[in-house]
Amino acid sequence: MSADKSQLKQNEDYLTDFTPEDYLKTTSSNFEDEGGLRKFFFACYNEIYKSGAVKGRRLMDVGTGPIPISVVTAEPYVQEIFFSDYAPSNRDYLYQWLIGSSRQDFKALFQYVTKLENKGQHWEERSSALKNKVGGIFPVDLLNDKVFGENLFPHFDVITSSLTFESAANEVADWEKFAKRLSKFQKPGGHFVINGVMGCTFYNVGPIKFQAFPISKDKLQESFTNAGYTIQYFKDHAGPPKEENVISNYEKGFVMHCIRN
Numbered sequence: 001m002s003a004d005k006s007q008l009k010q011n012e013d014y015l016t017d018f019t020p021e022d023y024l025k026t027t028s029s030n031f032e033d034e035g036g037l038r039k040f041f042f043a044c045y046n047e048i049y050k051s052g053a054v055k056g057r058r059l060m061d062v063g064t065g066p067i068p069i070s071v072v073t074a075e076p077y078v079q080e081i082f083f084s085d086y087a088p089s090n091r092d093y094l095y096q097w098l099i100g101s102s103r104q105d106f107k108a109l110f111q112y113v114t115k116l117e118n119k120g121q122h123w124e125e126r127s128s129a130l131k132n133k134v135g136g137i138f139p140v141d142l143l144n145d146k147v148f149g150e151n152l153f154p155h156f157d158v159i160t161s162s163l164t165f166e167s168a169a170n171e172v173a174d175w176e177k178f179a180k181r182l183s184k185f186q187k188p189g190g191h192f193v194i195n196g197v198m199g200c201t202f203y204n205v206g207p208i209k210f211q212a213f214p215i216s217k218d219k220l221q222e223s224f225t226n227a228g229y230t231i232q233y234f235k236d237h238a239g240p241p242k243e244e245n246v247i248s249n250y251e252k253g254f255v256m257h258c259i260r261n
Protein backbone atom coordinates (compact mmCIF):
# COMPACT_ATOMS: atom_id res chain seq x y z
CA MET A 1 0.00 0.00 0.00
CA SER A 2 1.36 3.44 -0.84
CA ALA A 3 0.17 6.99 -0.24
CA ASP A 4 0.37 10.27 -2.12
CA LYS A 5 3.02 12.19 -0.13
CA SER A 6 1.34 15.54 -0.72
CA GLN A 7 -1.80 14.26 1.06
CA LEU A 8 0.04 13.20 4.21
CA LYS A 9 -0.23 15.16 7.43
CA GLN A 10 3.03 16.01 9.17
CA ASN A 11 4.86 18.27 11.62
CA GLU A 12 2.56 21.19 12.66
CA ASP A 13 -0.50 19.16 11.59
CA TYR A 14 -0.07 17.26 14.89
CA LEU A 15 -1.09 20.45 16.67
CA THR A 16 -4.57 20.35 15.13
CA ASP A 17 -5.31 17.08 13.33
CA PHE A 18 -4.22 14.23 15.62
CA THR A 19 -7.32 12.78 17.32
CA PRO A 20 -6.43 10.64 20.36
CA GLU A 21 -9.66 8.63 20.20
CA ASP A 22 -9.02 7.71 16.55
CA TYR A 23 -5.41 6.79 17.27
CA LEU A 24 -6.43 4.55 20.14
CA LYS A 25 -9.14 2.91 18.04
CA THR A 26 -6.96 2.08 15.08
CA THR A 27 -3.60 1.63 16.68
CA SER A 28 -3.55 0.70 20.31
CA SER A 29 -6.80 -0.95 21.20
CA ASN A 30 -5.71 -4.48 20.46
CA PHE A 31 -2.19 -5.35 21.55
CA GLU A 32 -2.19 -8.55 19.50
CA ASP A 33 -2.95 -6.54 16.34
CA GLU A 34 -0.80 -4.59 13.85
CA GLY A 35 0.92 -7.73 12.59
CA GLY A 36 2.07 -8.51 16.12
CA LEU A 37 3.97 -5.21 16.40
CA ARG A 38 2.81 -4.23 19.88
CA LYS A 39 3.16 -7.82 21.07
CA PHE A 40 6.78 -7.76 19.86
CA PHE A 41 7.42 -4.39 21.60
CA PHE A 42 6.01 -5.67 24.89
CA ALA A 43 8.00 -8.92 24.73
CA CYS A 44 11.21 -6.87 24.22
CA TYR A 45 10.39 -4.35 27.00
CA ASN A 46 9.80 -7.30 29.31
CA GLU A 47 13.11 -8.89 28.38
CA ILE A 48 15.07 -5.63 28.75
CA TYR A 49 13.63 -4.45 32.08
CA LYS A 50 13.38 -7.89 33.70
CA SER A 51 17.09 -8.45 33.06
CA GLY A 52 17.86 -5.48 35.33
CA ALA A 53 19.84 -3.79 32.52
CA VAL A 54 17.78 -0.58 32.73
CA LYS A 55 17.00 1.24 35.95
CA GLY A 56 17.44 4.66 37.49
CA ARG A 57 15.72 7.49 39.26
CA ARG A 58 14.10 9.63 36.53
CA LEU A 59 12.52 8.51 33.24
CA MET A 60 11.38 10.82 30.43
CA ASP A 61 9.15 9.37 27.70
CA VAL A 62 9.38 11.36 24.47
CA GLY A 63 6.27 11.50 22.29
CA THR A 64 4.03 9.58 24.70
CA GLY A 65 0.98 10.18 22.55
CA PRO A 66 -2.38 9.73 24.26
CA ILE A 67 -1.41 6.46 26.00
CA PRO A 68 1.42 5.59 28.43
CA ILE A 69 2.11 2.42 26.46
CA SER A 70 5.92 2.62 26.48
CA VAL A 71 6.38 3.11 30.22
CA VAL A 72 4.10 0.61 31.99
CA THR A 73 6.77 -2.13 31.84
CA ALA A 74 9.49 0.32 32.92
CA GLU A 75 7.58 1.77 35.88
CA PRO A 76 8.83 -0.61 38.63
CA TYR A 77 12.45 0.14 37.67
CA VAL A 78 12.38 3.94 38.11
CA GLN A 79 11.09 6.36 40.74
CA GLU A 80 9.81 9.31 38.72
CA ILE A 81 8.25 9.42 35.26
CA PHE A 82 7.69 12.37 32.93
CA PHE A 83 5.52 12.29 29.84
CA SER A 84 5.96 14.57 26.84
CA ASP A 85 4.21 15.11 23.55
CA TYR A 86 4.08 17.61 20.71
CA ALA A 87 0.28 17.47 20.29
CA PRO A 88 -1.79 19.34 22.89
CA SER A 89 -4.64 16.86 22.30
CA ASN A 90 -2.41 14.01 23.47
CA ARG A 91 -1.11 15.86 26.52
CA ASP A 92 -4.68 16.62 27.54
CA TYR A 93 -5.78 13.03 26.98
CA LEU A 94 -2.97 11.77 29.22
CA TYR A 95 -3.83 14.38 31.83
CA GLN A 96 -7.48 13.30 31.90
CA TRP A 97 -6.31 9.74 32.57
CA LEU A 98 -3.90 10.92 35.25
CA ILE A 99 -6.51 12.85 37.20
CA GLY A 100 -9.06 10.04 36.77
CA SER A 101 -11.66 12.00 34.84
CA SER A 102 -13.07 8.65 33.65
CA ARG A 103 -12.66 9.36 29.93
CA GLN A 104 -10.15 6.53 29.82
CA ASP A 105 -8.56 4.08 32.26
CA PHE A 106 -6.35 2.05 29.89
CA LYS A 107 -7.55 -1.11 31.62
CA ALA A 108 -6.65 -3.26 28.60
CA LEU A 109 -3.08 -1.94 28.59
CA PHE A 110 -2.49 -2.55 32.30
CA GLN A 111 -4.14 -5.97 32.09
CA TYR A 112 -1.99 -6.92 29.12
CA VAL A 113 1.25 -5.98 30.87
CA THR A 114 0.41 -7.56 34.23
CA LYS A 115 -0.69 -10.77 32.50
CA LEU A 116 2.55 -10.88 30.51
CA GLU A 117 4.60 -10.41 33.67
CA ASN A 118 2.60 -13.16 35.34
CA LYS A 119 3.13 -11.99 38.93
CA GLY A 120 -0.56 -11.92 39.82
CA GLN A 121 -0.66 -8.13 40.08
CA HIS A 122 -4.06 -6.47 39.64
CA TRP A 123 -4.30 -3.96 36.79
CA GLU A 124 -5.56 -1.19 39.09
CA GLU A 125 -2.57 -1.60 41.39
CA ARG A 126 -0.27 -1.19 38.42
CA SER A 127 -2.16 1.83 37.15
CA SER A 128 -1.95 3.53 40.57
CA ALA A 129 1.75 2.75 40.82
CA LEU A 130 2.34 4.52 37.50
CA LYS A 131 0.13 7.50 38.33
CA ASN A 132 1.98 7.97 41.64
CA LYS A 133 5.27 8.29 39.80
CA VAL A 134 4.19 10.80 37.15
CA GLY A 135 6.03 14.08 37.70
CA GLY A 136 4.37 15.98 34.84
CA ILE A 137 3.32 16.11 31.20
CA PHE A 138 5.42 18.43 29.06
CA PRO A 139 5.47 19.79 25.51
CA VAL A 140 8.29 18.46 23.32
CA ASP A 141 9.37 19.22 19.78
CA LEU A 142 12.17 17.09 18.42
CA LEU A 143 12.46 19.43 15.42
CA ASN A 144 13.42 22.29 17.72
CA ASP A 145 16.98 22.58 19.00
CA LYS A 146 15.53 23.15 22.48
CA VAL A 147 13.34 20.07 22.48
CA PHE A 148 11.65 20.87 25.80
CA GLY A 149 11.43 24.61 25.13
CA GLU A 150 12.25 26.68 28.20
CA ASN A 151 11.62 23.79 30.62
CA LEU A 152 14.72 22.66 32.48
CA PHE A 153 15.14 19.23 34.04
CA PRO A 154 17.68 17.31 36.08
CA HIS A 155 19.37 14.55 34.06
CA PHE A 156 17.20 11.63 33.01
CA ASP A 157 18.56 8.20 33.91
CA VAL A 158 16.27 6.66 31.33
CA ILE A 159 14.77 8.10 28.14
CA THR A 160 12.13 6.09 26.32
CA SER A 161 10.43 6.80 23.02
CA SER A 162 7.95 4.76 21.01
CA LEU A 163 7.07 5.34 17.33
CA THR A 164 7.97 9.02 17.62
CA PHE A 165 11.29 9.62 15.81
CA GLU A 166 9.78 8.34 12.55
CA SER A 167 6.70 10.52 13.06
CA ALA A 168 8.69 13.73 13.63
CA ALA A 169 11.56 13.20 11.14
CA ASN A 170 11.63 14.82 7.70
CA GLU A 171 15.00 13.43 6.60
CA VAL A 172 17.40 10.69 7.61
CA ALA A 173 19.77 13.18 9.31
CA ASP A 174 16.97 14.04 11.77
CA TRP A 175 17.39 10.75 13.62
CA GLU A 176 20.93 11.62 14.70
CA LYS A 177 19.86 15.20 15.43
CA PHE A 178 17.01 14.03 17.68
CA ALA A 179 19.25 11.56 19.54
CA LYS A 180 21.92 14.28 20.05
CA ARG A 181 19.34 16.80 21.30
CA LEU A 182 18.03 14.30 23.84
CA SER A 183 21.52 13.16 24.86
CA LYS A 184 22.05 16.60 26.43
CA PHE A 185 19.54 15.57 29.10
CA GLN A 186 21.54 12.51 30.10
CA LYS A 187 24.81 11.79 31.85
CA PRO A 188 27.22 9.11 30.66
CA GLY A 189 25.67 5.78 31.60
CA GLY A 190 22.13 7.04 30.89
CA HIS A 191 19.79 4.60 29.17
CA PHE A 192 17.81 5.16 25.98
CA VAL A 193 15.14 2.59 25.10
CA ILE A 194 13.57 3.32 21.73
CA ASN A 195 11.11 1.31 19.67
CA GLY A 196 9.54 2.03 16.34
CA VAL A 197 9.24 0.97 12.76
CA MET A 198 11.63 0.82 9.81
CA GLY A 199 10.78 1.37 6.16
CA CYS A 200 7.51 3.12 6.97
CA THR A 201 6.20 6.15 5.05
CA PHE A 202 2.74 6.65 6.58
CA TYR A 203 0.28 5.52 9.22
CA ASN A 204 -3.45 6.09 9.65
CA VAL A 205 -5.10 7.92 12.51
CA GLY A 206 -8.77 7.27 11.82
CA PRO A 207 -9.44 8.67 8.34
CA ILE A 208 -6.24 10.76 8.30
CA LYS A 209 -2.85 9.65 6.99
CA PHE A 210 0.24 10.91 8.80
CA GLN A 211 3.72 10.92 7.30
CA ALA A 212 6.42 8.66 8.72
CA PHE A 213 10.07 8.89 7.68
CA PRO A 214 11.45 5.52 6.55
CA ILE A 215 14.72 4.49 8.20
CA SER A 216 16.91 1.42 7.65
CA LYS A 217 18.50 -0.67 10.41
CA ASP A 218 22.01 0.55 9.48
CA LYS A 219 21.03 4.23 9.49
CA LEU A 220 19.09 3.85 12.73
CA GLN A 221 22.03 2.27 14.53
CA GLU A 222 24.53 4.69 12.98
CA SER A 223 22.42 7.68 14.12
CA PHE A 224 22.59 6.64 17.77
CA THR A 225 26.26 5.64 17.58
CA ASN A 226 27.14 9.04 16.05
CA ALA A 227 25.07 10.77 18.72
CA GLY A 228 27.26 9.21 21.43
CA TYR A 229 25.38 6.06 22.40
CA THR A 230 26.53 2.45 22.53
CA ILE A 231 23.98 -0.13 21.45
CA GLN A 232 23.35 -2.84 24.05
CA TYR A 233 20.33 -4.58 22.61
CA PHE A 234 18.64 -4.62 19.23
CA LYS A 235 15.82 -6.79 17.97
CA ASP A 236 13.63 -6.46 14.94
CA HIS A 237 10.45 -8.10 13.73
CA ALA A 238 9.08 -8.39 10.20
CA GLY A 239 5.73 -6.72 9.59
CA PRO A 240 2.83 -8.33 7.74
CA PRO A 241 2.67 -8.19 3.93
CA LYS A 242 2.00 -4.54 3.09
CA GLU A 243 -1.28 -5.25 1.35
CA GLU A 244 -2.61 -6.84 4.55
CA ASN A 245 -1.75 -3.95 6.84
CA VAL A 246 -4.44 -1.29 6.78
CA ILE A 247 -2.83 0.89 9.44
CA SER A 248 0.60 1.59 7.98
CA ASN A 249 3.17 0.26 5.52
CA TYR A 250 6.07 -0.50 7.87
CA GLU A 251 8.58 -3.17 6.91
CA LYS A 252 9.95 -4.05 10.34
CA GLY A 253 9.45 -3.11 13.95
CA PHE A 254 12.50 -2.66 16.20
CA VAL A 255 13.41 -2.24 19.85
CA MET A 256 16.83 -0.86 20.81
CA HIS A 257 18.50 -0.16 24.14
CA CYS A 258 21.54 2.14 24.11
CA ILE A 259 23.79 3.60 26.79
CA ARG A 260 25.21 7.13 26.62
CA ASN A 261 29.02 7.11 26.34
Ligand SMILES: C[S@@+](CC[C@H](N)C(=O)[O-])C[C@H]1O[C@@H](n2cnc3c(N)ncnc32)[C@H](O)[C@@H]1O
Nearest residue numbers: 063064065086087141142143162163164167168
Ligand atom coordinates in the same frame (compact mmCIF):
# COMPACT_ATOMS: atom_id res chain seq x y z
C1 LIG B 1 2.65 7.22 16.30
S1 LIG B 1 2.44 8.31 17.64
C2 LIG B 1 3.24 7.41 18.96
C3 LIG B 1 2.54 7.55 20.27
C4 LIG B 1 2.99 6.58 21.38
N1 LIG B 1 4.34 6.84 21.80
C5 LIG B 1 2.81 5.14 20.97
O1 LIG B 1 3.76 4.36 21.02
O2 LIG B 1 1.70 4.76 20.61
C6 LIG B 1 3.62 9.55 17.23
C7 LIG B 1 3.77 10.64 18.28
O3 LIG B 1 4.80 11.54 17.86
C8 LIG B 1 4.45 12.83 18.30
N2 LIG B 1 5.19 13.84 17.52
C9 LIG B 1 4.91 14.29 16.28
N3 LIG B 1 5.78 15.27 15.94
C10 LIG B 1 6.63 15.43 16.98
C11 LIG B 1 7.72 16.29 17.23
N4 LIG B 1 8.12 17.19 16.34
N5 LIG B 1 8.36 16.17 18.40
C12 LIG B 1 7.97 15.26 19.33
N6 LIG B 1 6.93 14.41 19.16
C13 LIG B 1 6.26 14.51 17.99
C14 LIG B 1 2.95 12.87 18.05
O4 LIG B 1 2.30 13.92 18.74
C15 LIG B 1 2.51 11.48 18.45
O5 LIG B 1 2.10 11.41 19.78
